[in-house]
Amino acid sequence: MSKFTVLNHPLIQHKLTLIRDKETGTQEFRGIVNEIAELMVYEMTRDLPLKDTKVQTPMGETVQKELAGKKLAVIPILRAGLGMVDGVLRLIPAAKVGHIGMYRDEKTLKPHEYFVKLPSDIDQRELFIVDPMLATGGSANMAIDALKKRGARHMRLVVLVAAPEGVRKVQAAHPDVDIYAAALDEKINENGYIFPGLGDAGDRLFGTK
Ligand code: PRP
Ligand code: URA
Secondary structure, eight states, X not given: OOOEXXXXXXXXXXXXXXXXXXXOOHHHHHHHHHHHHHHHHHHHGGGOXXXXXXXXXXXXXXXXXXXXXXXXXXXXXEXXXXXXXXXXXXXXXXXEEOEEEEEEOTTTOOEEEEEEEOOTTGGGSEEEEEOSEESSSHHHHHXXXXXXXXXXXXXXXXXXXEOHHHHHHHHHHXXXXXXXXXXXXXXXXXXXXXXXXXXXXXXXXXTOO
């Protein structure tokens, strides 16, 4: 069974409350989504391995630490996942970015894949799959399937708001993929939206609808 972790740093909780507010407009919403993504990645990367490296300071040679593990890639699930990419890249500017296009049929809630473009060395990288919302888990599972089909082996799922159903579904289908969320909400409502949630993340990020 994979790990499910709620990253409940006070700054993350505060910022999440701001974007849950229906009065928060597109510009502010977009900025805060990226800030939360940045804070989440900061917390998640505490366990990255380090190795010794020599460095010449203006005073002389010293042995210090540098990152030792796999290179990273960020994989946003379009559209809403795009809203988290800049925040991740602020901390890991060398990460490559792959895209997976997925939309959820509004009636059936079933996901449909419409675009996949990934770095060629996806199998060598640790992937951070980002999407603000994990509701039924259908989109995340389909995205992880698409990545595994193309050789990806090491990945984590990073969401802002998760519903219990979605967490269970991803854990059942992909026990090797750890999930990180800023909050675990109560449920999915009769329209397939997370309650209390924050509404439609894509529409709020891009000002559509
Ligand atoms: C939203 C969200 C997730 C998905 C979550 O995307 O960003 O990808 O729904 O729902 P699920 O867990 O039930 O699959 P949406 O399909 O609305 O597309 P968008 O990002 O283009 O708005
Ligand atoms: N997608 C969203 O954007 N919001 C939800 O609450 C559920 C799915």
